[in-house]
Amino acid sequence: MKLTxxxxxxxxxxxxxxxxxxxxxxxxxxxxxxxxxxxxxxxxFTVKRRESRQTCIDTADSDNLVLPYTxxxxxxxxxxxxxxxxxxxxxxxxxxxxxxxxxxxxxSIDAVEIDPAVVRVARDYFGFTDREGTRVxxxxxxxxxxxxxxxxxxxxxxxxxxxNGDYIPEHMMTREFLQECQELLTDDGVLVANxxxxxxxxxxxxxxxxxxxxxxxxxxxxxxxxxxxxxxxGLPPGDWLRTNINRVDADxxxxxxxLERILSLDRGSDWRPKARVLTDQYAxxxxxxxxxx
Amino acid sequence: xxxxxxxxxxxASDQPGLGKxxxxxxxxxxxxxxFSIMSIELLGGRILAPYFGSSIYVWGSLITVFMLALSIGYxxxxxxxxxxxSLKRFGSLFLVSAAAVLPLLLAGNLLMDxxxxxVDDPRYGSLLASMVLFFVPTIALGMISPYAVRLLVxxxxxxxxxxxxxxFVSTIGSAxxxxxxxxxxxxxxEVNQILVAIVTTLVLCGLVAVGAGRREPLFQ
Numbered sequence: 001m002k003l004t005x006x007x008x009x010x011x012x013x014x015x016x017x018x019x020x021x022x023x024x025x026x027x028x029x030x031x032x033x034x035x036x037x038x039x040x041x042x043x044x045f046t047v048k049r050r051e052s053r054q055t056c057i058d059t060a061d062s063d064n065l066v067l068p069y070t071x072x073x074x075x076x077x078x079x080x081x082x083x084x085x086x087x088x089x090x091x092x093x094x095x096x097x098x099x100x101x102x103x104x105x106x107x108s109i110d111a112v113e114i115d116p117a118v119v120r121v122a123r124d125y126f127g128f129t130d131r132e133g134t135r136v137x138x139x140x141x142x143x144x145x146x147x148x149x150x151x152x153x154x155x156x157x158x159x160x161x162x163x164n165g166d167y168i169p170e171h172m173m174t175r176e177f178l179q180e181c182q183e184l185l186t187d188d189g190v191l192v193a194n195x196x197x198x199x200x201x202x203x204x205x206x207x208x209x210x211x212x213x214x215x216x217x218x219x220x221x222x223x224x225x226x227x228x229x230x231x232x233x234g235l236p237p238g239d240w241l242r243t244n245i246n247r248v249d250a251d252x253x254x255x256x257x258x259l260e261r262i263l264s265l266d267r268g269s270d271w272r273p274k275a276r277v278l279t280d281q282y283a284x285x286x287x288x289x290x291x292x293x
Numbered sequence: 294x295x296x297x298x299x300x301x302x303x304x305a306s307d308q309p310g311l312g313k314x315x316x317x318x319x320x321x322x323x324x325x326x327x328f329s330i331m332s333i334e335l336l337g338g339r340i341l342a343p344y345f346g347s348s349i350y351v352w353g354s355l356i357t358v359f360m361l362a363l364s365i366g367y368x369x370x371x372x373x374x375x376x377x378x379s380l381k382r383f384g385s386l387f388l389v390s391a392a393a394v395l396p397l398l399l400a401g402n403l404l405m406d407x408x409x410x411x412v413d414d415p416r417y418g419s420l421l422a423s424m425v426l427f428f429v430p431t432i433a434l435g436m437i438s439p440y441a442v443r444l445l446v447x448x449x450x451x452x453x454x455x456x457x458x459x460x461f462v463s464t465i466g467s468a469x470x471x472x473x474x475x476x477x478x479x480x481x482x483e484v485n486q487i488l489v490a491i492v493t494t495l496v497l498c499g500l501v502a503v504g505a506g507r508r509e510p511l512f513q
Contacts, residue, residue, distance in 0.1 A: 171342035171347055
């Protein structure tokens with residue numbers, strides 16, 4: 001009996017520090033789960049695997065960016081320190097949209113998310129709030145950009161955050177898609193993409209970005225995602241980047257975003273130069289992702 | 294009376310309608326038709342994605358159009374086999390199919406641009422684009438199997454057996470077309486290169502059938 005009591009106590013302790021599932025939902029596109037552990041609340045697209053965290057927030061301190069890739073998404077401020085109109089392809093928990101709104105109160109944000117369930121979850125669990133300048137479009141990102149180019153829309157900051165660990169929308173990784181994004185950028189506009197850092201896909205994807213934008217910042221930490229920062233017409237000189245860093249550094253400190261450190265993550269062109277460029281005609285991104293380098 | 298042994302159906306070349314063609318070769322042509330249908334359908338998803346996304350409704354549109362076209366193709370193929378069935382007419386189905394894929398190959402983007410211009414909702418956009426691009430070739434491809442039944446069946450007691458075999462071969466072709474296209478072909482080739490290969494295959498199939506159906510033997 002004593003032993004049983006001890007075991008029950010152990011199990012209870014285990015439960016107390018284990019993560020709690022706040023919400024699960026089967027949407028049209030994926031399984032969605034909202035889980036929380038030690039004040040960290042995460043949106044997950046695959047219930048079984050821990051690594052597929054899409055967005056995490058610190059429920060005790062909203063200025064604390066939990067996932068290491070999030071600060072890197074603001075690396076584009078080195079090229080354009082005062083964006084007025086942002087296009088966000090892939091909403092996730094809405095963290096990035098929220099920070100932009102806090103950094104630049106007058107900013108206009110168009111957020112495109114294919115999954116209406118993700119938008120709901122962002123509102124209900126991740127503090128994504130409607131504000132005057134933010135519009136959410138529930139549709140495919142590529143359909144949005146194609147329509148936007150027809151309407152001659154312009155953005156000075158485009159964020160591609162549409163790839164989760166399980167399935168890549170292949171039509172949002174091609175040269176033609178990036179050319180549409182390039183067309184949507186203002187002359188001083190910047191594109192920031194959260195992409196992959198391993199497998200044959202890394203080489204092909206890098207070659208594709210290079211074929212459209214020329215030189216870009218290739219930001220990689222030792223593990224995890226790779227962030228591409230590309231200007232509409234290539235990269236400005238280094239001292240220009242430094243001037244911009246000084247201009248916004250103070251505002252970013254609140255979120256512990258250190259642009260100087262982010263710039264130091266640039267690995268240059270370290271991919272295989274002969275990698276095949278992805279096009280609308282040739283876009284086996286998911287197959288390449290499974291193939292080793 | 295009674296059922297012919299399977300080897301007679303597979304290898305006999307003395308059916309009046311078959312000319313120089315063996316049933317085995319005819320089955321191969323039907324296989325190519327089945328392969329082409331599903332290969333094109335799989336590529337269809339890739340072709341539509343840059344305009345209409347790759348959401349479930351895009352696949353819904355594609356599958357709807359293919360099923361509709363196939364059903365009409367089966368109907369028309371059966372009707373077409375009523376009058377003067379011949380290998381020449383059978384071969385012409387392949388040639389028409391090949392020709393019907395050409396607009397997709399040569400003007401696919403132009404046609405999708407037009408649809409995209411006028412239809413805002415990507416659901417109806419993808420449905421209309423699928424209709425424009427895939428309806429006609431799939432009808433033509435769907436006519437092949439019922440027409441082949443007519444060419445192979447001599448006695449009505451064989452008809453179910455032969456039809457079953459043709460469905461088998463055609464559907465195995467479709468299964469392989471689906472698998473090869475989605476697993477391997479798209480990894481090595483561009484969409485249009487695969488389409489060119491399909492068109493070439495269909496033209497060759499058509500020429501083989503037409504050639505075998507000529508009164509004089511093609512090869513002496």
